[in-house]
Amino acid sequence: MEKLNLVQGSEAWLQYRATKLNASDAPAMMDQSKYKSRNELLREHATGIAQEFDAQTQKIFDNGHRFEALARSRAEEIIGEDLAPLVGFEGDLSASFDGITFMEDVIFEHKTLNDEIRQAQSVNDLHLQYHIQMEQQLLVSGAEKCLFHATKWSDDNTLLEEVYFWYEPNLELRAQIVAGWKQFKKDLESYVFIEIVEPPKAEEIRDLPAVTIQVKGELTLSNLNDVTPLFDKFLAEAKTTLITDNDFAIAEAESKIARETAKKCRLTAKAVVDQISTVSEAVKTLELYADKFDKLALLQEKAVKEQKETRKTIAKLERESTYAAFISDLEKTIAPIRLMLAQQDKPDFVSAMKNQRNLNSLYNKLDSELARAKIAATTQVNDIQEKLSWCKESSAGYGFLFNDLQQIIYKQKDDFKLLITSRIEQHKKNELEKLELQRLQIEAEAKRKAEAEQAKKLEAEREKVRAEEQAKITEQQRLDKLELEATRAKQAQEQAAIDAQQKAKAEAEALRKTADHIEQGAQYADRSEDRNAELAGAAKLRKQADDIELSFKDDSKEIEPTLIKPIKSNPNQSVRNRIISAIAFEFNCSNDDALQIILNEFEIEIEELAA
DSSP states (O other), X not given: OEEEOOOTTSHHHHHHHXXXXXXXXXXXXXXXXXXXXXXXXXXXXHHOOOOXXXXXXXXXXXXXXXXXXXXXXXXXXHHXXXXXXXXXXXXXXXXXXXXXXXXXXXXXXXXXXXXXXXXXXXXXXXXXXXXXXXXXXXXXXXXXXXXXXXXXXXXXXXXXXXXXXEEOOOHHHHHHHHHHHHHHHHHHHTOOOOOOOOOOOGGGSOOOOOOOEEESSXXXXXXXXXXXXXXXXXXXXXXXXXXXXXXXXXXXXXXXXXHHHHHHHHHHHHHHHHHSSSOXXXXXXXXXXXXHHHHHHHHHHHHHHHHHHHHHHHHHHHHHHHHHHHHHHHHHHHTTSOOOOOGGGSOOHHHHHTTOOSHHHHHHHHHHHHHHHHHHHHHXXXXXXXXXHHHHHHSTTOGGGOTTHHHHTTSOHHHHHHHHHHHHHHXXXXXXXXXXXXXXXXXXHHHHHHHHHHHHHHHHHHHHHHHHHHHHXXXXXXXXXXXXXXXXXXXXXXXXXXXXXXXXXXXXXXXXXXXXHHHHHHTTOSSHHHHHHHHHHHHHHHHHHHHHHHTTTTOSSOOOOOOOOOOXXXXXXXXXXXXXXXXXXXXXXXXXXXXXXHHHHHHHHHHHHHO
C-alpha cells in the first residue's frame, strides 16, 4: 500500500479523491449506498462536480467527524493498540482509514450510531454498504481485520452508546468489488451526460380559483364570470401533446389539478342545487366545466401513463440492446465457447423498474442492474479466459480429448483443472498400455516366429536325419535284397548240385543194383560164355557207377546248404519302422509298399470284426 500524508476533509484530500476509486464510494459503485446512486457517482467522476450538501446535512457530517475523533481512543482500548488516521492506495483503489495500527494488520472504521446499526446482532446483520467499504479498506491495506465501531456522543463529549463488531475479509465480495470497479471504469469511458428534468412540483403549476355561488331564491353571489375565463384558458393551454420531459411532468401535475377542479365544480353545483329547487344556469355551467376538466384529466392521465410506459419501455429496450451488444463482444473473446450465464446473473430490468417514481431513480436502477449483469458476465468470461489460457498451456496436443469443452468449462476452477489433468493422464496411461500391449504382441510374434523358425530348423534337421536314416535303411534294404538274391541264387545252385549228386548216386546205385542182379543171374548161366558175358556186363555197369561217383569226388567237402542271414536291425529305429522294414524285407518291396500291405491287412481284420 502506498501512503499519503493528507488530512481527511482538506482540499488536497478532496482533489486526491477525485482521481481515485475510493472505498467510501464502493457501495454506490455497487448500487448499495443509501446516500448516492451509481449514476450519480458516474456523473461526479465524469464531470468532476461533487454533490453539494445543505447546512443540515453538513452538520450531520461534522458531528460524524467529531464522534470519530472521540471514538478513536475507545477503539484503541478495544483493539489494544494505538491507531492513527491514514490515506493509502493500491493502484486505482484508495481508502481513507479512520485508524490503522502500527503493524497495519488491524483497521478501524467509525459510523454514527443509528437505529439500523443499533438493531444489528452481529456483523452479518449490518447493511451491505458497510461490508463493501470495509472490504475495500482491507484490500488496500492488506490488514487482517477491521473494527466496525458505531458511537453516539453528547454535546459535552460524553459517550452515550456504542456498538462494535469485528469484520474479516470476504474474498468473494472482494472479487465482486474489483470486477465492479473495472466495469465502472468502462462505463465511465463511454459515459454520456443525460440531463434529467425533475418533474415540477404540484404547487408550481398555477392553481385555479374556486367557484363561489350563493343563492337565496336567486343568485346572490357568483364569481362564475370571473373564473370561467380562467377555466377556459387553463383548458386551452393544458399539455395534451407530450414531447419533452417537462411536458410530461407538467401534464402529470395539470391532470391532478383538473381532477380536483372537476370535483370542486360538482360539489359547488350540488351545493347550489341544495339551495334552490330548480337547476339554474349556474349549475349547468358548473357541470359543463366539471365534465371538461374530467375529460382533460382523463386525457392527460392517459397521456402521462402512456408516456411513462413508453419511457420505461424505451429505457428497458435501450439497456437490453446495450447488454446484448456487450455480451456479443464478450463472446468474441472466448470463441468458440458460448457464454452461458445463470438466470440470476442476467439482468432483470423488469424487477429493477418496479416502484420507481421518477425517471432519475428509474434510470439509475436500470443502469445499476445493467452494470451488475455486465460485471457478472465479465467475471464469467474472465474465468473462462483464465481456464482457456491454462488449458492451452497444460493440454497442448490433447485438444481432441475435450470435445465437451463447452460444458466442462463452467465447472469450478479446481474441478476443471482436475478433470483436464485426469483425462490427459488417463490418455497417457492408455497410450502406454497400448504401446506395452503392442510391444508384447510384437515380442510374442517375434518369439512365435523364432520358435516357428527354430521348430522349422529342428524339423528340417529331424527330416534330414530321418531322410539319412531312411536312405541308410533303403541302402541296407537294397544290400540285404542283393545279398538275399545272391544267397537264394547260391542256394539254388547248391540245391541243383545236391540234386545232381543225389541223382548221380541214385544212378550209380541203380547201376550197381543192376550189376548185382546180373551177377546173381550169371551164376545160373548154362554156359560159361554166357556167365562171363553177363559178369563182364555187370562189371561194366559197376564201372559206370564208379565213374559217376568219381565225377563228384573233386570236392573235398560235402555240399552244405547256404542259410539266409537275418535282417540287420537298427537299434535307433522305432518299432513301427522296424516292423515296416521287416515286412519290406520279407516281401522284397519298398517301405511304402510294406506300409500299404500292413494297412490293408489291418483293414481286412477291422472289416471282419465289424462283420
